[in-house]
Amino acid sequence: MPSSSARKRGAAAKITSGNVKVDSPDSSVASKATSKASNQSSFFRRIVTYLSILLCVASGVYFYVNTMLYDDPTAVPIRAESKEDSYPWTSVELPGRGVGVVATRDIKQGELLLREKPLFVVPKKVSASPGSLLLSTLAKLNRVERAEFYNLSMVNFPDGLVPDSEIFHQELALAIFQTNSIAAGENVGIFPKMARFNHGCSKAFNSVYTWREQEGGIVTYSIRDIKKGQELLTTYTDTKRPRNERRNYLKTMYGFDCQCSVCSLSDEASLASDRRLSEMSELRAKLSSWQNGELTGKQAIGIVNRIWHLGDEEGYWSERGSLAADGCWVAASHSDAEATKQFAKLAHKWYTIEVGGDSTQAKEMEPLISQPRRHHMWGKKKREFVGGPDVVL
Numbered sequence: 295m296p297s298s299s300a301r302k303r304g305a306a307a308k309i310t311s312g313n314v315k316v317d318s319p320d321s322s323v324a325s326k327a328t329s330k331a332s333n334q335s336s337f338f339r340r341i342v343t344y345l346s347i348l349l350c351v352a353s354g355v356y357f358y359v360n361t362m363l364y365d366d367p368t369a370v371p372i373r374a375e376s377k378e379d380s381y382p383w384t385s386v387e388l389p390g391r392g393v394g395v396v397a398t399r400d401i402k403q404g405e406l407l408l409r410e411k412p413l414f415v416v417p418k419k420v421s422a423s424p425g426s427l428l429l430s431t432l433a434k435l436n437r438v439e440r441a442e443f444y445n446l447s448m449v450n451f452p453d454g455l456v457p458d459s460e461i462f463h464q465e466l467a468l469a470i471f472q473t474n475s476i477a478a479g480e481n482v483g484i485f486p487k488m489a490r491f492n493h494g495c496s497k498a499f500n501s502v503y504t505w506r507e508q509e510g511g512i513v514t515y516s517i518r519d520i521k522k523g524q525e526l527l528t529t530y531t532d533t534k535r536p537r538n539e540r541r542n543y544l545k546t547m548y549g550f551d552c553q554c555s556v557c558s559l560s561d562e563a564s565l566a567s568d569r570r571l572s573e574m575s576e577l578r579a580k581l582s583s584w585q586n587g588e589l590t591g592k593q594a595i596g597i598v599n600r601i602w603h604l605g606d607e608e609g610y611w612s613e614r615g616s617l618a619a620d621g622c623w624v625a626a627s628h629s630d631a632e633a634t635k636q637f638a639k640l641a642h643k644w645y646t647i648e649v650g651g652d653s654t655q656a657k658e659m660e661p662l663i664s665q666p667r668r669h670h671m672w673g674k675k676k677r678e679f680v681g682g683p684d685v686v687l
């Protein structure tokens with residue numbers, strides 16, 4: 295066999311050279327010493343050869359295990375997520391909810407909880423098969439990134455697929471993606487840390503993420519104070535819907551029965567909560583009819599204040615920055631300087647809490663607090679005293 299004869303040829307050359315010395319008739323102490331040294335060196339060479347073979351075998355085994363485990367998307371041997379040391383929370387197993395995120399200290403309203411870039415994004419609408427698009431996208435990631443993806447939880451993985459078939463891998467990727475992806479501007483993406491936040495409805499969620507186009511990532515802020523040990527919850531859907539609708543949606547899309555503090559209210563309290571949430575939604579829709587001239591400025595501001603009041607009663611504090619910014623828009627359009635200033639201040643406060651003081655939304659409000667006429671809608675509608683927000687600033 296060519297490989298073994300090649301190895302023998304190298305060994306024979308060494309033996310030949312040693313035999314010449316030993317068989318020499320002029321053998322002396324020096325030549326004995328040379329012969330001894332030669333024997334020793336041949337012994338050491340053999341040791342080195344054995345060690346090299348051992349090393350080769352060990353690296354082969356290591357490479358095989360590593361390659362097979364990581365290249366098989368269903369086998370994820372490690373938790374590749376990095377430590378969340380710099381954030382005031384940690385991810386832990388929670389009974390009946392998989393992994394969740396829990397505060398490691400008291401967190402104040404408006405604190406930055408997370409800044410994260412996506413593992414990958416894909417367009418919201420794709421013409422090709424979503425499963426194959428996901429597989430080709432995943433193939434471009436490195437092994438650790440792929441492990442991060444396959445380590446996430448999933449629901450709605452169909453039964454009865456042939457293991458290791460193409461369709462099996464596509465459906466697996468799709469199930470993980472649909473369980474964990476979130477909107478990223480025009481796209482939808484995977485953010486492995488954000489993906490560990492569980493869901494809460496209405497006043498039960500305390501953490502809100504926002505996509506920032508210029509940064510190509512999300513930021514997440516606490517919209518209320520959170521006690522050490524409390525779970526950080528975000529929301530997976532528009533929770534201004536009645537409890538039954540919310541629960542059906544969450545069960546179908548995310549495979550769980552929502553037991554959050556709002557879904558667990560008594561029937562009577564839940565009905566009252568549903569009424570408030572529905573009214574908030576309806577009023578939001580009605581507010582947009584101001585643009586077509588169907589409402590006066592004063593009526594539009596009356597709606598903004600009513601939504602605010604309902605939010606107070608319900609404990610629903612999300613979207614308050616944009617609500618106050620709408621008030622600012624109405625007031626500026628009708629040239630009400632004082633109301634524009636007050637709504638700008640309110641919008642700035644709530645944008646800072648929910649999307650960050652360094653957000654474009656908060657920054658846009660800043661100059662209007664002292665110079666209301668700088669609003670781009672200033673004086674675009676009939677002059678009218680519309681009145682400011684009902685809240686104490």
Ligand SMILES: C[S@@+](CC[C@H](N)C(=O)[O-])C[C@H]1O[C@@H](n2cnc3c(N)ncnc32)[C@H](O)[C@@H]1O
Binds near residue numbers: 550
């Ligand atoms: C984006 S993941 C959230 C993290 C997930 N718990 C985990 O283990 O990685 C969404 C999944 O978490 C679980 N989940 C989220 N919110 C929940 C809740 N309020 N109650 C029970 N399970 C919940 C559901 O299984 C859902 O499909």
